[in-house]
Amino acid sequence: MDSCASLIAEHPHRLPPIQAASTRRRTLAIGLIGPGRVGGVLLTQLRAAQDRLARETGLELQLRGVAASRRMWLDCDDAELNAQHDAQTWRPTDLYEFAAYIRGDDRRHAMLIDCSANEDVASQYPYWLASGLHVVTPNKLASSGPLSRWQAIRAAGSHGGRFRYEATVCAGLPVVQTLRDLLDTGDQLLSVEGMFSGTLAWLCCQFDGSRPFSELVREAHALGYTEPDPRDDLSGMDVARKLVILAREAGWPLSLQDVPVESLVPTHLKALPLDEFMQRLDELDAPMAERLAAAQAAHGVLRHVASLDHHGHAQVRLQALPAAHPFAHTRLTDNIVQFRTQRYRDNPLLVQGPGAGPEVTAAGVFADLLRIAESLGVRA
Numbered sequence: 382m383d384s385c386a387s388l389i390a391e392h393p394h395r396l397p398p399i400q401a402a403s404t405r406r407r408t409l410a411i412g413l414i415g416p417g418r419v420g421g422v423l424l425t426q427l428r429a430a431q432d433r434l435a436r437e438t439g440l441e442l443q444l445r446g447v448a449a450s451r452r453m454w455l456d457c458d459d460a461e462l463n464a465q466h467d468a469q470t471w472r473p474t475d476l477y478e479f480a481a482y483i484r485g486d487d488r489r490h491a492m493l494i495d496c497s498a499n500e501d502v503a504s505q506y507p508y509w510l511a512s513g514l515h516v517v518t519p520n521k522l523a524s525s526g527p528l529s530r531w532q533a534i535r536a537a538g539s540h541g542g543r544f545r546y547e548a549t550v551c552a553g554l555p556v557v558q559t560l561r562d563l564l565d566t567g568d569q570l571l572s573v574e575g576m577f578s579g580t581l582a583w584l585c586c587q588f589d590g591s592r593p594f595s596e597l598v599r600e601a602h603a604l605g606y607t608e609p610d611p612r613d614d615l616s617g618m619d620v621a622r623k624l625v626i627l628a629r630e631a632g633w634p635l636s637l638q639d640v641p642v643e644s645l646v647p648t649h650l651k652a653l654p655l656d657e658f659m660q661r662l663d664e665l666d667a668p669m670a671e672r673l674a675a676a677q678a679a680h681g682v683l684r685h686v687a688s689l690d691h692h693g694h695a696q697v698r699l700q701a702l703p704a705a706h707p708f709a710h711t712r713l714t715d716n717i718v719q720f721r722t723q724r725y726r727d728n729p730l731l732v733q734g735p736g737a738g739p740e741v742t743a744a745g746v747f748a749d750l751l752r753i754a755e756s757l758g759v760r761a
């Protein structure tokens with residue numbers, strides 16, 4: 382025994398030793414809904430981390446199923462088959478059957494990861510959580526949808542299912558957790574202001590008049606920054622949803638209809654089928670060129686800004702900001718979230734970084750999965 386160890390052993394008031402972290406094997410069964418851009422990358426990230434997590438932490442991630450909009454695959458925990466979904470037995474998607482299969486009947490921990498942007502999927506969360514399934518998602522529809530459903534989701538959590546949704550706001554950036562930590566430690570939120578859209582941030586940075594706006598929108602879509610329907614970004618609704626999520630997290634029972642939103646989508650293009658809208662994108666070029674010219678004439682830049690004040694008043698709009706404004710210096714898909722709180726009253730707390738893209742979003746979802754695993758006693 383070295384001198385330090387013997388000193389500790391002999392001390393009459395010594396504290397009981399801290400137990401070494403348990404590395405006993407624990408299994409987390411996973412079902413992934415929505416193997417699209419984010420879901421597809423998440424599957425790759427899970428596969429790449431599986432062996433390391435099992436070896437180093439005892440956490441066994443077991444992929445039990447994947448459900449797309451029309452077809453689902455069950456029993457796909459075979460790495461080779463995972464790589465070639467079409468080789469597997471498939472059947473029409475049935476979310477009830479899918480959830481029941483992932484949960485199993487042996488009381489193991491099980492999690493559904495919703496990487497769709499689908500309302501029917503989001504409406505299932507209260508039932509899944511109430512049955513003890515954990516849910517992780519980058520899909521904003523549940524957290525920003527009807528308030529009654531949001532409250533049902535919160536209430537369902539008391540049955541054991543855990544719900545995390547960090548990637549719904551600014552993809553992989555730690556925004557929801559930062560707000561949660563501020564509030565849980567007794568701080569009081571005074572306001573939130575920022576740029577919450579990776580797509581619109583990227584478009585505003587790139588749009589200098591040298592290329593038509595529509596061409597840039599097509600590129601943002603191809604890069605995986607936009608929502609499946611880019612109108613969700615261009616209309617400001619995706620940003621409004623993020624603002625509602627943060628407001629609810631802070632205790633303000635806001636709904637989408639409480640947020641005045643400036644849309645960049647002309648009224649006559651709003652209801653078109655997606656394909657037709659994409660074909661007619663160039664109808665956005667003239668109005669956007671006008672907005673840019675006005676900002677440039679005032680020696681400013683165009684930025685898409687969301688804000689929520691201490692009365693719970695929210696708004697989302699495209700603004701011409703002075704070139705010296707902090708929001709004028711972001712790059713690429715950078716989001717920026719500025720929290721003003723009692724503690725950060727004079728000098729606000731900033732979270733900034735890339736706020737869209739499959740890689741960073743999938744990593745945000747993965748981190749939520751690991752936090753739940755850790756809270757269940759499965760160290761990660």
Ligand SMILES: NC(=O)c1ccc[n+]([C@@H]2O[C@H](COP(=O)([O-])OP(=O)(O)OC[C@H]3O[C@@H](n4cnc5c(N)ncnc54)[C@H](O)[C@@H]3O)[C@@H](O)[C@H]2O)c1
Pocket residue numbers: 414415416417418419420448449450451474496497498499501502519520521548549551552605606607608609736737738739742
């Ligand atoms: N792309 C990003 O940068 C980003 C960032 C943050 C959050 N998100 C969110 O992540 C989610 C996925 O985005 P994406 O870009 O991967 O979209 P995507 O369109 O590429 O993928 C969506 C997937 O959902 C599946 N799907 C649709 N309806 C379904 C249903 N009823 N049942 C099962 N599966 C269904 C589709 O088959 C598809 O595989 C969205 O909610 C989006 O808002 C995306």
Ligand SMILES: N[C@@H](CCO)C(=O)O
Pocket residue numbers: 549550551552577578579580581606607608614619736737738
């Ligand atoms: N389409 C969204 C993805 C992140 O939610 C954006 O551009 O911010």
